[in-house]
Amino acid sequence: MERNGSAISTDRTAKLAPGDVFEKYRGTFYTIIVVTILIIAWYFAANRIQNTLLLPYFQETAWRFFTAWFDYRIMSNLALTLRRVFTGFLYAFIIGIPLGLLMGYSQTAMQAFSPIINSVRQVPIMAWVPLSIIWFGLGDGPTVFLIAVSAVFPLVINTIAGVHGIDPNYYNAARSMGATLPDIIRDIVVPGSLPSILTGCRLAMGFGWMSVICAEFIATSAGFGFLMVEAQVRLETAELYALMIMSGLVGFIIDKGFLIVEKKLTSWRYKDGIVGS
């Protein structure tokens, strides 16, 4: 949400006064403080415990973390995992959005599908692993499938919520101006549910990223999750920590990316057409 207009200058061309600069990066500043405290705590805790298997030294983990970005093996596995996530997400999107639009728009479709969807989505994601291996063997197949399964439900549910949230008078207004059903889908249903759909995309992507790592523990012998298992087996806890931090960071960056896309695509929701912080 945007802040109160008086707190930040909303004019993009206006020069920021020093005070405003602080206002703008206030959140970042607090985050840095908290992270610094955590790092210091880690540093002293590791020195005290003196057991690198449980808690590696901060310096070593940090070193692993930074070198990891230049490590071909890690980067190619990360790329593989990202490709799986995006492929799985794409399948979920292709199935989830039309299904959500249909269920949101048509009462009949809702009645027909919702009991099925609501029971299938109660199955824990890890419970799909054995079946997905039977169906797809090992490798890309089961991981992509698991990502798609975990991403499809937030997409469907948020799309339905988006369609239901559309003011019924928008439909009436469109119909009174001569709009036909395809016009209404294109001009009312899709843009009206877009904010909620994009929120669904963010959630779906997050779920996908979480489940891919899990899936790679079991169903494959490559990928970022597999590297973690390897690090654990080789008792390289520092590398494991570094990989975990990386996976958190990558998920965070993907989420930020989606947030930016979301605000760009729904700028009509913001008074001055400028995206808030």
Place this chain on the structure above:
Amino acid sequence: MALLEVKGITKTFTRRKKTPHIVLENMSFSVEQGQYVSLLGPSGCGKTTLLTVMGGFLTPDSGQIILAGNKVEKPGPDRGFVFQNYALFPWMTVKENILYSLQVKKLSQREQKERLHELLEISHLFGSENKYPVQLSGGMQQRVAVVRALASRPEILLLDEPLGAIDFQMRELLQEELAALVEGAKTTVVMVTHDVSESVYLSDRVIVMSANKGQIVKDVYINLDRPRDRQSPEFKGYVSEITELVRQAFSEKAVDIELPSGFAETNVNYNSQASFTDAFNRMSNRYSRVNHGRAAK
């Protein structure tokens, strides 16, 4: 022949396990070309229901609406509808909103441009055509809603409490704007309102409806020159005459209050200020939901 004929409209709402609620019974009247008619009555008397039937959004149980000789069966661009909360599409700019009816009809770019120019002219909205509704003031939104409804050159304009969501200070000003806008477009209007003074200021005719099955209590013709002077004794005379009629319309409600629970629930116990505030809050809630991204000013 009259432009619009309302012939014996009856509409009953039935809810599960409850007594059917007759909202309108055998409602008839007609509207001449160029007339500005207000429907006035207590909350819940069926004004919106009647207007919705005219709009073609709701099918009556019996009776029919004839517009320019054709029976109304579904919504269409021959009737311009302005909704209680305006229902401007928040994801379209002012220009896209206004031209929506022409765009779905796939009129040529040139025609659209010309019509846009005319409509911006009568609504004084030049310079705002590329803004989004969230960036407009309440009064500007109202003008966009009216010219959007006028864009397809409808036979008649149907307004449901067009100023319902506007505070009292702004109201009179916007009534003047609305009067000028409608006069400029030379259109026929049926408007629903709660506000007696508003109906006298704007209308050629005020139809006072009763809470009891939407019966017409009285059809009052307002014979005053325009622009009207709210301070003139004649104006005040009309206002007090109609206020008295509305009061009468409420008292007919006493009959309903004795009825089973299904009725009592739907019929608001009327007290004009409370009911207005209530309706206002209801509308402004909806309104703020529509503009959910709107920042505090």
